[in-house]
Amino acid sequence: MSVQKTGKIEEEQIKAAPHSLSEEQRLQNMDDSSPCPCHSGKAFKSCCKPYLTNESLPSHPEQLMRSRYTAFALKQFQYIADTHYSKLDPINNAETLQQDFQDIQWQHLRIISSQKSHHESLQDSDSEGEVSFIAYYAIQGKLFALSETSHFIKPDGKWLYDADHSQSKVEKIKLSRNDTCFCESGKKFKKCCDGKLAQIR
Template sequence: MPCPCGSLEPFEQCCHPFLKGERHASTAEQLMRSRYTAYSQSNVRYIVNTWHSTTRPENLAALLEQDSDSTQWLGLSVNSSHQGKGADEAYVTFFARYITGQQRAWIYETSRFIRENNHWYYIDGVHKIPGRNDTCPCGSQKKFKKCCAN
């Protein structure tokens, strides 16, 4: 079974060891991909544990539990990944598609991660909005208005 994170690796060798706590992500991109997989599998515990305590919403687990039944994750595209000001800060820009209820939706974000005690954590993100004539961030090479904007 391919991993939901879009890496083309088998799930058992890709994100599964992270979700089970057998390994820790060695890069911010690995953490981002594993968090997407956790969202797709309603693994609330992993999402909460990998969100830095200084920025994690107090009621995050309850919110995630509430949304997990009505959300189906459709795919992830990682657009870029780069180091921040130092070796312990990194940014990952991604595009994720999902259906909630009957409505198709997407998240386009540059997420910020920090590493503490050799563990990466999600801190926060800046949401992005592609222009209608921009190439769609999903990776299709189509214009956004002809692809995921619909």
């Protein structure tokens, strides 16, 4: 998931934590049994939490992609910085990310496709993969969609987000109250996420 300033992004599910809380405090405030912010359908403790707390490493690009989304949602900017790779834009210290994304709230993650490839002539540490997804976010109650095909590499036995070879675009989303909600609940927008967005307008 891109961390560039182009088309600022917002996150979902969990209410924005006060800016004064540390990253560790935000993790502690997250209930282990609550649904993971990445919308996998699993509990947080058995989904993205082990990656954010460095208890284990993602073994697949999709796991890293989901955990990075969750890190954005929970304002875990150090994790975003630690899993980012770029020769063209090697930014991404946690402080810069916090300045750019602190006030952003993500709304929903939809995985379109996920694949991992391996070059037989290379070692396992040189694996690579791609994940295509749509991430919905709101800025001051206005809804946007980030469509991206993220590229991932595994240079030293650890999956990293390869910003140099990932492609994304951002679109503003306009839904009428009777449209199907973007969050895949199957409900009409007016009976689903419209009220949540109205609270941050």
